[in-house]
Amino acid sequence: MTAAVYAARKKLNALLLSHNIGGQVLWTSGVENYMGYQFIEGPELMERFREQVQQFPIDIRTGEKVSSLSRTNDGFELTTDGGARYQAKAVIIATGKRPRQLNVPGEERLRGRGVTYCATCDGPLFAGENVAVIGGGNSALEAVDDMTKIAEQVYLVSLTPLTGDQILIDRVKAASNLTMYLEHEVLEIQGEARVEAIRIRDLKSKQERKLLVGGVFIEIGLIPNSEAFRRTVRLNSLGEIEVNCSNETAVPGLFAAGDVTNVPEKQIVVAAGEGAKAALQAHRYLQRLTR
Amino acid sequence: MEREIRIYTTPTCPYCKMAKNFLDEHGIKYREFNIVEDKAAREEMKSKCKSLAVPTICFGSEVIIGFNEAELRQKLGL
Numbered sequence: 001m002t003a004a005v006y007a008a009r010k011k012l013n014a015l016l017l018s019h020n021i022g023g024q025v026l027w028t029s030g031v032e033n034y035m036g037y038q039f040i041e042g043p044e045l046m047e048r049f050r051e052q053v054q055q056f057p058i059d060i061r062t063g064e065k066v067s068s069l070s071r072t073n074d075g076f077e078l079t080t081d082g083g084a085r086y087q088a089k090a091v092i093i094a095t096g097k098r099p100r101q102l103n104v105p106g107e108e109r110l111r112g113r114g115v116t117y118c119a120t121c122d123g124p125l126f127a128g129e130n131v132a133v134i135g136g137g138n139s140a141l142e143a144v145d146d147m148t149k150i151a152e153q154v155y156l157v158s159l160t161p162l163t164g165d166q167i168l169i170d171r172v173k174a175a176s177n178l179t180m181y182l183e184h185e186v187l188e189i190q191g192e193a194r195v196e197a198i199r200i201r202d203l204k205s206k207q208e209r210k211l212l213v214g215g216v217f218i219e220i221g222l223i224p225n226s227e228a229f230r231r232t233v234r235l236n237s238l239g240e241i242e243v244n245c246s247n248e249t250a251v252p253g254l255f256a257a258g259d260v261t262n263v264p265e266k267q268i269v270v271a272a273g274e275g276a277k278a279a280l281q282a283h284r285y286l287q288r289l290t291r
Numbered sequence: 292m293e294r295e296i297r298i299y300t301t302p303t304c305p306y307c308k309m310a311k312n313f314l315d316e317h318g319i320k321y322r323e324f325n326i327v328e329d330k331a332a333r334e335e336m337k338s339k340c341k342s343l344a345v346p347t348i349c350f351g352s353e354v355i356i357g358f359n360e361a362e363l364r365q366k367l368g369l
């Protein structure tokens with residue numbers, strides 16, 4: 001959105017194409033480190049961003065994902081999963097990241113029926129039930145912290161020892177209804193019409209165990225939304241789009257910004273700043289083209 | 292035939308807000324059920340709509356789980 005505003009202010013003809021408005025920030029309940037807002041909820045911050053975008057003549061198309069990008073004589077052509085095609089002289093990829101999946105049997109089938117990647121959305125649905133939280137980082141620990149207050153029993157299952165902040169680890173360990181299974185992997189999510197149990201295995205002893213749960217919160221990290229661009233642009237070993245400090249990729253006219261790139265810090269203020277840089281660089285590029 | 296569109300939400304769910312905004316923008320009337328406060332609605336969502344995720348949008352025999360703009364457009368004929 002920041003890139004779109006900067007492009008529009010340079011009087012460029014800008015099209016903002018996105019699956020949704022807000023991306024990862026929507027899952028964040030409280031943002032305390034975006035300057036100017038001491039505390040603001042993620043969705044509200046994104047609403048303020050959206051209102052600002054709407055002040056400019058920016059064409060916004062939502063609900064579709066870009067499925068491929070190719071170079072043409074004039075620049076680039078993008079195709080969406082809905083079949084729409086767009087042409088542009090310059091493109092800025094700012095597609096962010098999405099939750100990593102476990103890729104175990106039952107996960108896809110029971111999605112929305114007990115399997116969830118959004119603890120802030122769906123947590124209250126499992127009040128009074130047993131739930132499992134998968135993951136060992138801050139997102140998993142925050143989900144545990146929320147769920148121990150309302151669920152009957154909470155099982156934390158992590159492939160590794162906990163990697164989250166110590167302050168969060170200390171807070172969740174105090175809960176009396178929490179059982180942790182560290183260095184365990186999830187083998188399967190079971191259930192007919194809804195989640196009924198998960199099967200896990202101790203990585204060291206190989207012992208398997210079944211936990212009876214009604215909900216599974218998967219919080220095992222994020223992967224870059226870069227697949228659509230794999231054939232056009234270089235990705236690093238994490239699947240991130242490689243850019244230089246001017247947000248240029250190796251392809252002239254193709255820029256990238258934010259969490260989908262190799263920028264080390266994945267923060268809202270950084271992503272917004274990167275978007276601005278990319279738009280200004282794209283403007284310079286387009287000016288050189290017309291000379 | 293008037294079909295009643297029911298949307299089940301929780302207060303902290305951003306996709307629920309997006310779904311409601313989408314329906315509002317298209318002038319579509321709906322009834323919202325906050326399933327944190329309304330236990331009967333929560334049970335109805337689980338049993339009738341077979342869903343354990345929000346937002347769940349139910350109308351007639353259609354159930355849309357999550358905010359899926361393309362699916363909403365298609366099923367509501369937008």
